[in-house]
Amino acid sequence: MSKSNYIPDTMQEIGVSKIVVSERQANGSYxxxxxxxxxxxxxxxxxxxxxxxxxxxxxxxxxxxxxFNAYYYAKDAGGTGRTIAGSNAVKA
Known part of the structure; x- marks a missing residue:
């Protein structure tokens, strides 16, 4: 199956429970x-x-x-799946 003809299943609910924004500190950590x-x-x-x-x-x-890290979830009759997606660092 190729990506071009794949249609994802409709989910009962898709959401982002939270988005955590992190800032670079003087020592380089976030x-x-x-x-x-x-x-x-x-x-x-x-x-x-x-x-x-x-x-x-x-x-x-x-x-x-x-x-940022975004905490995603998707629910359907089979249960709930969760994942975290992060961004690249950007300058404000």
């Missing part, structure tokens, strides 16, 4: 500085769909670097 929760944005949950597309923003401090 520390969580902000969390966006599903309850704050209704667009982070869809029902009876096969795709979730949403947009949220975090302003940050100009000149600092940030990245």
């Amino acid at each position: 520390r969580p500085v902000h969390t966006i929760y599903q309850s704050q944005y209704s667009s982070l949950t869809v029902r009876n769909r096969s795709v979730l597309s949403a947009s949220v923003s975090y302003k940050g401090t100009p000149g600092k670097y940030y990245y």
